[in-house]
């Protein structure tokens with residue numbers, strides 16, 4: 001809540017407003033971005049059933065104003081790239097350092113795993129937060145997939161011995177099962193503080209950036225094998241009128257033969273990507289969207305710091 005709206009009810013609210021930061025970390029594909037989108041209520045982060053979908057930290061802001069039942073709160077979540085054991089190129093290494101940097105200076109860490117699974121990468125994530133002194137909540141996602149529910153109890157027992165977690169919460173992020181418990185637990189822990197963001201903000205990223213992520217999501221969904229990892233999206237033109245948004249994008253790939261695959265026979269693959277992207281963009285922007293796409297080749301862009309910077313994946317200070 002902003003201080004101006006606090007002034008409506010000075011006695012009841014100023015001292016009770018809570019606000020804090022929470023980073024969501026975990027290995028790739030466990031459902032971090034799905035949770036963020038669900039909590040924020042908008043699709044701002046790309047989701048796909050493939051590892052390393054998220055490439056940069058994205059804040060999602062959940063604000064509740066005070067009611068008779070609850071005091072006002074603002075939770076600033078950071079969705080992070082999956083922490084992984086692959087350090088093949090600069091892009092891979094940057095994803096890990098982004099995620100690890102996100103656990104510095106936050107109030108709470110959410111560590112997400114997939115129900116009934118504990119992999120070497122989960123162990124690696126755990127090792128990254130070994131010295132953290134702030135509360136760590138373990139979210140066990142995708143419980144909807146468990147057929148024999150008693151296996152969840154054994155699993156909870158096993159993971160509870162891994163470290164001193166503040167709480168263990170089984171959830172199904174996709175359908176929003178038990179995500180209310182996550183919010184309730186966080187609100188209890190968060191410090192009393194004024195809101196950091198205006199109450200109607202949902203992310204720290206620009207509309208342009210979210211749009212490029214929604215287009216990239218379609219690349220990840222429509223391309224197979226290694227191809228999604230060798231592509232990137234750059235918005236070259238973004239023009240908005242009262243009822244239309246015109247977006248022109250370049251899809252970067254790192255080899256000539258891949259350009260043909262992205263375009264597909266008679267342009268069919270690119271058309272499918274464009275249709276999916278337009279649907280998500282129109283839902284997010286709540287306006288009609290005209291989308292024009294070009295595919296261009298830049299060899300080895302994943303190792304080019306300048307290119308990673310232009311795509312918003314690494315910041316100037318890291319160059």
Ligand SMILES: Nc1nc2c(ncn2[C@@H]2O[C@H](COP(=O)(O)OP(=O)(O)OP(=O)(O)O)[C@@H](O)[C@H]2O)c(=O)[nH]1
Pocket residue numbers: 026027028029030031032033034035046047048049050051052053054055080081082083141142143144145171172173174175
């Ligand atoms: N069955 C089931 N699937 C889920 C659930 N939550 C997420 N998924 C699926 O898991 C896959 C990965 O989800 P993401 O949210 O992209 O995972 P992520 O952890 O952000 O992945 P990275 O960005 O690669 O680190 C997607 O296909 C989601 O639809 C869930 O509660 N149940």
Ligand SMILES: [Mg+2]
Pocket residue numbers: 032033034045046047053054079080081082
């Ligand atoms: Mg993600």
